[in-house]
Amino acid sequence: MSWNENKEKKLRELWSKGHTASQIALILGDTTRNAVIGKAHRLELEARAPSKRNEREKNQNTKPSVKIEKNTSRKSKFQSILLDKNFESEKPTSLENLTEKTCKWPVGHPDEENFYFCGRSPEGEFPYCKLHVLYAFQPKGQKEELLNKEDEVPAFLEKKVKSA
DSSP: OOOOHHHHHHHHHHHHHTOOHHHHHHHHOSOOHHHHHHHHHHTTOOSOOOOHHHHHHHHHHTSOOOOOOOSOOHHHHHHHHHHOOOOOOOOOBOGGGOOTTSOOOEESOTTSTTOEEOOSOOOTTSSSOHHHHHHHSOOTTOOOOOOSOSSSOOHHHHHHHHHO
């Protein structure tokens, strides 16, 4: 399709009215959405004319809205666990004895003879007990560096062991 002055004029008009590139392509005929976007860019038309839909949304959003959070988020539940440091003792459990009422955190390697699951009571809707929820669900962006020395215990592990 070749662009002539009439089509360019129509493109400018429709673009300023907020029509989408697909709608403009249909109105002009014999062109594609991408061709319309490319021509609009070459004509240096404004980045995006305000669409009718956006205006309606702005009008609807002017009313003050009050959001009431009925359910607590998973993150807030996790943070409440961080505050509570009372952990029950481990109850070693085999795979066959796991239920919805046992922590499913594996301890050891499955090939080892002394492999078991934690067995404590799980925390809320999590599959793990309070202690293992802390290990499983780490906050984003707060990675702790491990020490390269094999004989020293990293400080963050000492903190978790002491709090357990």
